[in-house]
Amino acid sequence: MGRLKTITRRTLLIGSAAVAGGVVFGYWRYKTPYENPLLAELTKDQVALTPYVRIDQAGITIIAPRAEMGQGIHTTLAALVAEELEVSLDDVKVEHGPASKAYYNGVMLEEGLPWSALDSSKTAENVRALTHVPAKMLGMQITGGSSSTPDAFIKMRKAGAAARIVLLQAAAKKLKLEAASLSTANGYIVAPDGSRLAYTDIAAMAAEIEPPRDPALKPQAEWKILGHSLPRVDMLAKCTGTAEFAIDMQLPGMLHATVKMNPKLGGEMLSYDASRAETMPGVEKIVPLAGGVAVIASNTWLAFKAADAIEFDWGDAPYPETSAKQFRVLEDAFQGSEDSQFRDDGDVDKAFADATIFEGEYRVPYLAHATMEPLCAVALLDEDRLDIWAGNQNPTQAVKEGAKITAIDAENIHVHTTLMGGGFGRRSEMDFIKLAVMVAKTSPGIPVKTTWSREEDMRHDTYRPPAIARFKAAVADGTAMALDLRISSPSVTSSAMGRLGIPAAGPDVAIVQAAWDQPYAIPNYRVTGFRPPEMLPISFWRAVGASQNGFFHESAIDELAHAAGTDPMEMRLSLISDDSSRKVLEAVARMSNWGAELAPGVGRGVAFVMSFGVPVAEVIEVADTPLGIKILKVFAAVDVGTALDPRNIEAQVQSGINFGLAAAINGEITVADGAVEQSNFHNYAVIRMQQAPAIEVKILENGDKIRGIGEPGTPPAAPALANAIFAATGNRIRELPLQKHIKFE
């Protein structure tokens, strides 16, 4: 089909690095497994049966090598291994484990392809499979893109199954019985006579046996752990103050540092005067860095205070210095050539020629990640060894960055990935780790914790980019006849890949993510991406392009429904034929009793967004009160294909919705004089208890593939809220944050 031709025409943004990986290394190398990284770190009496299972006399440890930033991934990944290994989660320890290519994310590059998640054609599946080769060669142990569960679903169950098989074989040898006569339960081998042998007692023997590469997996009907709501493995620690985040690291002799970098991001430091700071008690050292300074002190508060006492002469920002000027750059990009046009159904121009057209422009601002734990990392450079403790989403990259700064060999760099006080994409960036290593390099032999103040964190983020969307539309016969959506937004992918040193050329799917690939059968339907230059550094923010495009697309669909005089839920159902997408809409309509009469001043909005392969429908009910808009209730239905841990999925959907609502109501980062104006939670407000609605979640499993749910709950929240406000007040708000245009209670 035309599709194949279009791949050659459009070099994918992720493509250049990807293709190089495949060509250089070849398929044979792809099929060769990476070495088990646990083997190099075993202490006496420990064995590692696979990269995910370590056993010693004290018990069994499962390695869950993805960033635990709140999404519950350590529990879900451990459950995958435990299910096949036949151990109870209560009886195992779960650790993140070392940084290693063996823990590469194999499916993450799929999201960057211009094939809709619903496209299961042979071409689409072949290209998806092709991305697995460069994903392995890049060997990036990255957490993001709601990809951890789909990536691990088979490989970590196989790791559990393989470990169980070698344990069985070892037991058979020891007991002089046929392996087939033995069974396993709760960490024990069970012999035909009922006698039991603990895994821990035969692990050493089992480690001598080569584990099978492709063990059979249990059928889903036999799952005992997966598919059930599990107590999170990190819950007890997190409710008792004993969970250890990077900011909680305590090492003997540790010093405390902070950084103060040019708030005109990427600008130079022309000069600084630290004469006052240097004399402050407790200040050990003030160290100039590229673009700022670090203060090393005996405690964090002193470091903050001393940093505030330094006077700086900052160089200019390498971008237009106000928000207004930056938005003009986005406007100008519409005049330039297109970045992508992955959807062009029917003939939009012809359809518009004979129709009454209506149009509108939507805007969203920059957003900060604002994780609750400000950025922080600890580093210790000791002769020819570097240790880094950091909550981070990309530990293999942290090794590379550490090597570049210190010239220490990668095998002598140890990244200890701690729990994360929120991530949302921010901790896939390396800036805070690099700065911590640079600081530690100035104090060899002494561990140094580098903590950013909230102000530094807020004003030196890699932000969610701003975007403008312009739509034209026409209706006929009570439904959408034509929709032309044009989106201008800087490329997150090239900004982030650029910082990782990975070449990126070609169109960026993220610019039009969740706009071009939605399952609506509008007869004349075109989505075009435009790419203004990067200004502030930008990066992955929960749901990435879908976080803004869901708002643009679903607001436009709502405008179409109202113009057509059709109920917005009905119109969506009439235009969507994909079965699992229809079912989330039908479910949310049932849950919310859509169509029921509402009290005066109460309105409801619906939005549907498929992102990361997960169709999500949300209905939000608001009241227009004398004090402002009040969110009364949120209903959400999601389809993850296979639900491994329903209670955790519910938590993630609620979390994603509150994250989306916070941004929709209040979220705005603005630029003046080249610097970000917001600095803390007083001027970057996020949702609080009194605004947070009750959220009812329904989980469906009609999709054909297992999907991750960390992000897909977020995109429909803003449009469902804006559509509800329109229903309640008649006020169609086309710019976020909404509080610029309407008051909230």
Next chain:
Amino acid sequence: MSTMQLVVNGKSREVDVPDDMPLLWVLRDELGIMGPKYGCGIAMCGSCTVHINGAPVRSCSIPASAVWGEVTTIEGLGTPAALHAVQKAWIDNQVAQCGYCQPGQIMSATALLAANPNPSDADIDTAMSGNLCRCGAYPRIRQAIKSAASELPELE
């Protein structure tokens, strides 16, 4: 600098710190009590909430020299082996996600329930709105407070 006595989690501690050093940093960097968290430094997020004589206080914004009573942190409320009823409710309701704000949330909730054993939704809004949760775990925080309240005979 001055030497001061603090009673933290029932133990008397002596510290030698500047008069204006916030309690939060004395707890964390001087005493190694890491449960109270740094989130904003300006009493806007509640991650640092501790009790002083049972009242919830943002420890980032009170100098240690101004502490007027006994300090209780999440570590002094209950331990993994001996949970406080509110911590148990938090676990039963699987509240925490990233968990960073939860020590502060639990300290605020405990103070609320001590003063008001049967809080309404509006009471919960008022008492808890000083505690931010970027994971948006608010529905379960509310649920856990209600379930702790219903088990109140277990609260001392």
